[in-house]
Amino acid sequence: ADPAPAAAAATFAAPKNISVDDADKLLKSNPKIVVIDVRTTDEFKAGHIPGAKNIDFFSDDFAKQLGALDKSQTYLVHCAAGGRSGKACKLIEQQQLLPSVYHLNEGFKAWEKAGKPVEK
Numbered sequence: 853a854d855p856a857p858a859a860a861a862a863t864f865a866a867p868k869n870i871s872v873d874d875a876d877k878l879l880k881s882n883p884k885i886v887v888i889d890v891r892t893t894d895e896f897k898a899g900h901i902p903g904a905k906n907i908d909f910f911s912d913d914f915a916k917q918l919g920a921l922d923k924s925q926t927y928l929v930h931c932a933a934g935g936r937s938g939k940a941c942k943l944i945e946q947q948q949l950l951p952s953v954y955h956l957n958e959g960f961k962a963w964e965k966a967g968k969p970v971e972k
């Protein structure tokens with residue numbers, strides 16, 4: 853009666869830290885990757901990575917919203933400087949919310965500072 857959780861778990865990989873330059877290259881080479889910006893709506897509105905989806909880390913149903921995303925996609929998660937997104941990635945790993953996640957751990961601040969594309 854055991855649903856073989858080990859086999860299911862094997863398809864999940866822990867979120868992988870990635871630099872600003874590597875994230876930029878990754879998004880260019882794979883336009884299907886979904887960027888998840890876990891900052892607040894106000895921060896998001898002030899400028900974000902083009903095409904990003906905003907899911908506020910502080911929203912009550914944050915984990916639920918992540919868990920409801922399409923698990924066949926690959927995601928790039930970030931916040932402003934890696935604090936909130938680091939916690940988000942722990943949650944993703946512990947609860948196995950998404951199987952394929954990159955973490956832009958230096959955050960949007962580093963992205964912007966490097967002169968990478970920003971959309972409002």
Ligand SMILES: O=S(=O)([O-])[S-]
Binds near residue numbers: 931932934937959
């Ligand atoms: O949470 S934070 O690193 O964006 S300040």
